[in-house]
Structures are given as structure tokens and as C-alpha cells.
Amino acid sequence: MKNKVKYPDPKFFRFKDQINWKKQAENLKEIGGIVAELLKETDWKDVAGSVKGDVKAFKKRVSHEAGLLKGMSREEILDLIKNGEKQLGKLYRSGKMATVRREWRGVKDTGVDFYEWMRMWGMLLATFSKDLVPAMGGALHYRWMISYFCCHSFMDKNTLGLRGKALKMHHELIYAIFRYVAENLVLLMKGDEKVGNSKELSKKVVLLDEMTMAQIMAGFPDLIGIPYQLMPVFLLSEIDQLACEPYIDAVESYGLPSDTCPVPTSECGACVIDALPHLGACFISSSMPCDGSVMASSYTARRFKDLPTFHLTFPVRYEDESIMNAAVEDIKACIRFIEEQTGARWSWDAYFTAMKRFNEETRYELQKWEVNQTPYPQLIGPCYELFRKWNYEMDGGIDPRILNTFKKVDELMKKAYANREEPWRGKMRHRAIVWSVPAHYYANFSNWLANCWGINVLVEMESLNFTKPLETEDKEEALKDMARLYERMVMRRHTNGGYDHVLTELWRQVEAWKPDLVIMYQHVSCKNMSTLNGLFEDQAREHGVRLIWIEHDLMDPRTVSRKDMRSKVNEYMRTVMREEPLDPSLVDFEDDASW
Amino acid sequence: MKDLKYLLEFENLLEDADNALVRQAQADGRYAIGYTCYHMPEVLLNVDNCFSTRIRAPRSSSIDIATYYMSNYTCEYARSLLERAIEGGYEFLDAIAGVDACSAMNRCYEHIEILKCNSKPHFFVTHTDVPYKIEEYTVDQVETQMRLRLLDVMHEKLGTDTSDAALLAAVEEHNELCDVMTQIGDFRKLDNPPITGYEFHVLCLVSYCCPTPLILPKLKETLEEIKNRRPDEKPFARARVVVAGSEIDDLDFSRLLEESGALIVADRYCYGSFPGRERIELQDGESILRQICRHYMRTSECARYMAQDKITQRRDTIDRLAREYHADGIIFEQMKYCDFWAFERPLASHILEEEYGWPVLSIDRSYNVRGSGQLRTRFQAFVEALEIKRIQKRRAAQEAAGSEVKR
């Protein structure tokens, strides 16, 4: 039997922990104090009132649903049993973090969904069991760890309304992402000085700045690259919309103005309130994707003075090949730096093997685009959007298991396409593409668009990145390709190097995807994008393209709430398009407090 | 103090981007190249038949059209320039030497091109790439960019001689200007300087905005005048400050600050003299262009340089200036909605205060401060705090001396 390579290397999980139990006891005591204080300050009458309210609301909902059932015709009941419910807005209740119950998708799909729900739990438990003590102990040190307890809810909200093969495909994709998240959470906590304190592991960890692509780590199979702020900040804000607020507030009270982008702002805030684990042999900071990110690294450097840092910087005018040498030299310098800090050696073999895989994955990706450009798009929605970004940036062909995910999804997609399936419960009415930066705190917005208005998002700007196969034989050429890839990382590909990459590019993509609507996100504090607002507006008129502008503040829902975002679409669809929603229950509902 | 002979004339020159000296130089057949950023080596724009003018939007008021194009949370400086460009205020320029350093200014240049704000047939905008750290390969990068994206284009479009001899001549002229400005600036080290911070700001701005050959003789004359100028017996200022941070080309800023009782002794901001007015020392063994690029990279205090050595350099420079110019405190300012300085300001302010021991006032400000009441109040409060600190320090020293005598 062929010797299967295990990924991540099991030895990483087996390294010895050096937990400082005295410190854990002190921390536990502090938490105990906080809990006691909370309990003391709790108004128990209020709690009782709230429980009573919940019971009442539950009864009301049950009787309402029973009433609806009674009023249904036989056909409608059969349809409900077979295809599931149609009014998803009823699953939300004002002021509640979770939905009132899970979605009924019809017998078959509910079965699929339940199976996947169990599979996810199984995977999470198995992964956390690889080193349970630090993994769970992390939750006592880092508030953000708690948000990961609601990852099932994240899965649910991203798959809301999906049916058939689309549902299966989404589960495959989100499973792969969460496996990666769970493994990295365990490693982070195991290596963190405050928790597992595994020095052996820490020496093997290379921390990567938030948006720094992982591919460079493919040449270091003995090390593990962890995107430093991904778990405590970036992904967190997608899972729990309120999670980044404390970071933002902390750094603003430190003196940062409130108009900066919440990505670097939250990263700096996480440094200020000490929310980042302390581990690693070194840190690869980067100038990408934008001015704010450049500056955030000075906060990290300040917080972790003992962490050797390399600044990976690439030319902004990336089409200009006359300066390719600077990018290549920087990659070489970065490789040397990692070697010096860790004692590991760069392996071209390992790099080429992973990039061959990445090339294959890119080929699969292009097939998805091909299908989505037809009148029968199949793999659309939030899990796909998230997966594409994650695979391109964080996985980068390194994890061999991901190729299987691609293969499975590809098979499902082709079958679904052959059957001309509809991914959502409701039928597609509009083809849309998303342009500009999507809101993290509303990562499943495309799901709402489809369920409420039948607007199917075929692709997002952030998915449309570098697709040229990377060189896997010639070493100098390979470095150049790596530079080209990094220069075209998510967001940077569009926001850097001139307006052609984002403004003119939109009209090119409109040609290719033939949408009848463009969901135009307006991230109010993204300087790169908002400096083109007027030109987008002017040129959209010239090109006869309909833009629905939707403001948001990326990780801070206090500036523009999810509900405000929805109301922009509602208004547009009703007044400009003169349409009525597919699911009226989704037009107006409260989810300000929900995850 | 007696008014400087050229002060009014200089102030008038700063009323418009397209000033009388710029027009005169153009009438003599020279090309005006506008630029904004220190990453673009000024001296390269003063080669042969070209001259540099650092662009501003003086007296700007409404920036509504620029806000429509660039939205309202973006650098007011970049928006003001765009507004002025749309109004036709930069029709006189023959080129803009742009760098892709910050997104706001880069987009401003792009709009000037797309909206065709300049109709001269030979007009061009360069977009040169600049680095985030100093390594030999990033010096290569800048050198290549300056050659291919700037000098070669100047040669092609304007017929400029960009030979080493021409570069050398430009460096020599530049150094002469720097020597004059440095000598004038050094007076600010004195206890009771014969020049105010406001006046220096005027001189510094004309040195950036006017063609060097035409402004240099007047600046030389001004230097002689200052050498013999008698300062007021009792200085107007109650505290001495270094101003550090992002771009300031607004004379009202200095006026407001000095009206509040502070003397600006050092100007560590873009459009100030640190950096910008240091001699370029050339040596044998390396191309002139490369040495010029290296000089600008080394002296740059731009927050965009992200490597730790540059971050430390920035803090050290402010500290050094404050000590050399005998400042009582530091005003760390940033243009509203500027990302680079928004992040730099709070961190550097805290560090300068906590680790370097300086009193720091940290502010964000509009492109045009006009008579901002809020800013005035903050300046006054800071000056008062500095004054109190000085009195306390003096008293403590006296007490210490007294107890010494008793013993």
C-alpha cells in the first residue's frame, strides 16, 4: 500500500506541552472572580422574565406554524415535506444570537444536513482531542475562542436555503475550512506561552501576517505556517459579527481615528488588548494588501518585541515587470530569513509538489467559473466564496486532502449541471456579480440575496485572482511566478497597481459573466476602493450596468448594520426593479444581536 | 521684529499653484513638473529644461466634486488637489511626477488623467513604484523606476537631457538651495531666533513651489537679512515645539500655532525642511542616479517605510530635532483620513512620550485649518502645559541649587 503523507504532520500535535499550572490557577481564579461578579450583578428577575418570554415566543411560534400547516393544501404539504420550508425569516427572533430552530429542507436534504452536522461535530471533537487540555484551556485566556463554539451556527447560516447537490457541495467546502481552523486553533493554543507553552512546537511555527499567502511555506515541510491574525480577528469577524468591536474600541481609545479600515484596526486593537497568542520562531509581516495593513505591522512589532520579523514587500505597480527582480529578491531574502530563524531548509521538491497540486486546484476552480457563466450556475453562495479565498490564500495547495475536496465537489457540480439544478429553494431571477470588498460581518449576504430576492451571485471580485499555472520546474521562473501570485493576492490584485485592475476590470468581468446586476459593496473606510466611487458611477451609466450600492464597514456592524445593508437591496428591488420578494419573511427581520 | 523684505512677495507667490515665478520660467521655455511626495526625488525634476513645483491647493474651500469622485473618508489633501485640478488649476503643468505611495494620492493622479484635467498635448503623469524598506534590491527598484518611468519619459516627451552631466548640474543647484535653507533654519536653534516658525514655513514652501534658479537669489538675500536681523527683546513665544507628521502646506496651520504662543523650531513633516533640505553628497564609484535615489530613501521619514530600522529612525529623528532645536514639546499631527499617519501618530506619540520623555500633543487636522477654534484651544492648552512644565523644572532646579548652597 502506498505510504500516505499525513497532513498536518502528526508530530506537531505530539510535541510536549509545558503548561505553567500555577499561571493557569491564577487565571482561573481571576475568571472565577469575574464570573462571581457577573452572577452577583445579574438581575435574576430579568433573567426569569427573559426565559418566560422565550417560552411564550416558542409556544406562539409552534402554534403559528401549526396554524400555517393547517391552512395548507395537500400539494403544499407534500411540497413542504419534499422541498422544505419557504419562509426563512421566521427562523430569526429579535435580540437572539441563534436562530429559533434549524431549517426544514425537506426529508432528504434535512437528512443530508443532519449528517453533515454530525460529521462536523465528529471532526471538531477528534481534532481538539489531539491535545485537549491547551485547546480547551485557550478558551479561559482568549475571549475570541468562545466565538468558535458557534461555528455550527456559522455553517447553518451559510447554507440556509440550499438544496440538493448545492447543499452537499457547500458542506464539503465548509468542512475543509473548519478542519483547518480546528487544527490551527489547537496548534495556536498548544504553542502559546500562556496556554500549552510547547517550546518544541513554537520553534516550528512561522507566523504569517493576516493576508500573507501560505505558498512560501510549501517549501518548508518541516515547519508550519499559521496566519497569525486569521483566527483571533479575520475569520472571527465572519463567524461572530460582534467579535471585533472590543478590538476596534481599544485601539480607538488608544488614539487611532475611527475612519481606518477595521481589518488593520482590529489587528492593532488585538495587540492593544493582548488578544494574540504568543508563540512562533518568527513572523512574516507584509505590506499587503494596502496602506492600513502596512502600518498595522508596527503594532505587532511593538507588542512582540522578541519575535524576529521579516517584512515581505512587493512592488505595487505589479504589471511592471522591470521591477520583478525586487520581488524575487525579497522572496529569496524571506526564505533565507526563515531558514536562519528555524534551522529548517527550503525544499524545492516539496514546493513543486504542492504547487502542482495548487495548479490542479486552480484548474478545478476555472471549471466552476465556466459552469457559473452558463445560464445554469451551480456552485454559488457563501461557502464557495469563503473556500475560494481560503484555498487561494491560506491553503495554497499545501494540504493534500484539499484536492479530494475539489474532486468531490467537481463531480457533484457536473451532475447538478447536467440536471440543470437550482441551488436554492427559490428560483433564480437575477444573475449578479459582487464587486469590491464584502462585509465580514455579513459573510452570508449572497445567501440572503438568493433566498429573499432570487439574486444569484455568480462570483465575487475577490475570487477572481491569479489563475496562471505556476512554474513547477525552473527555479528562477518559479520564484517569479510566486511573486506574481503574491502580488495578486485577494484584494491586492484589484486594489493595487492602478484603476484598470478594478474599475476597467469590472466592465471586462461584466462581459464575461453577463450579470444583470452588480452588487457594489461600498466599504466606507477602504481608501483604495472608495477613491473610485464616482468613476464607477459615471462609467456604469456609460456601460448600461445596474449597480446596487451597499454600504458597510467590514468588521464593524455599528456603522452600517446588516439590516441597513438589506434595506438598500429591498429599496432598489422595489423601486427600481419594481419586483416583489421571493420570500417576504426575509425582507424585514432583526439580526443585530445574532452571530 | 522688522518684516522680512520678501515676506509679502513670498506669501503672494504661495497664493496660487501657478505663481508668477512658475509662469516666468515657463515663458523662458522650461517645463513645470508637479509633484507631491518625498518619494519622488525633487532634484530629478530640476534637470535640464524642467523645473519642479510641489503642488498645493491654496485657498481651497469646497471639495464637493472631488468628494463625489473619491468619497468623503479619504485624504483631504488629495481631494483638494483633485478639486483644484477639475477646476483647471493645474492646466499650467507640463507633467506630474507621481509615485504610487499612498492610495489616495495615486487615485488623485489617476483622476487627473481620466477626467482629462490637463489639455496640453505633451502632458503626462508618471506612476512610479516605491519601496517599503531599504535593501540593495530596493535601491535597484527605485533606480530602475526613476530611469524608465521618469527620466526616459521626460526625455521622450519634453526632450530633456537626462545625462549624468545634467543630473550633476541639478544636484549642485539643489545643494546650493539646501545650504541656504539649512543656514536659515539653523537660526531656530537660538534662544531668541531672528525668524519665526511661520516665516520659515513661508520660505520653505516657496523653495518647493518655485523654480530654484528664480527663487534662490531671493532666499540668499533673505539669509543675509536674517543674519543681521534683531529679534524682539522679549520673544512672543511661550514654548518651543517641533511639528511632526504628514503633509502641511497650509500657512494658516503655522500661523494658528504661533498665535497660540508656540514657536515652531523644527518642521518634520512633508513640505517641511526635514527631510528635503539636506545636501546630496555624491561620491565616486556609483552612478549619480543611484546615489540620488539612495539619498531620498535614506533621508525619507515617510510612515510608509515599514521595516523596523525605518520606524526607529522616524522616532529618533523627532527626538534628535527636539533636542537640537531645544524644543519643549512635540506636536504630532496627521492629515484627516490619511491611513499611514493615522496608524503612525498614536503609536509614535505614546512612545515619544513614554520612552523618549517628550510632552506630545497628538492631533488630526483638515487640509485647511483656517481659524479652527478647536485646534486653537488645543494648541493653547498644550502651550500652557509646556509653560507650566518649564516653570516647574526651573523651580526644581532652583530648589536643588538652593539646598546645594545651604549644604
Ligand code: SF4
Ligand atoms: S478592505 Fe481595503 S482598506 Fe481594508 S484591508 Fe482590504 S484593501 Fe485594505
Ligand code: SF4
Ligand atoms: S496625507 Fe496621507 S493620504 Fe494624504 S497624500 Fe499624504 S500620505 Fe497620502
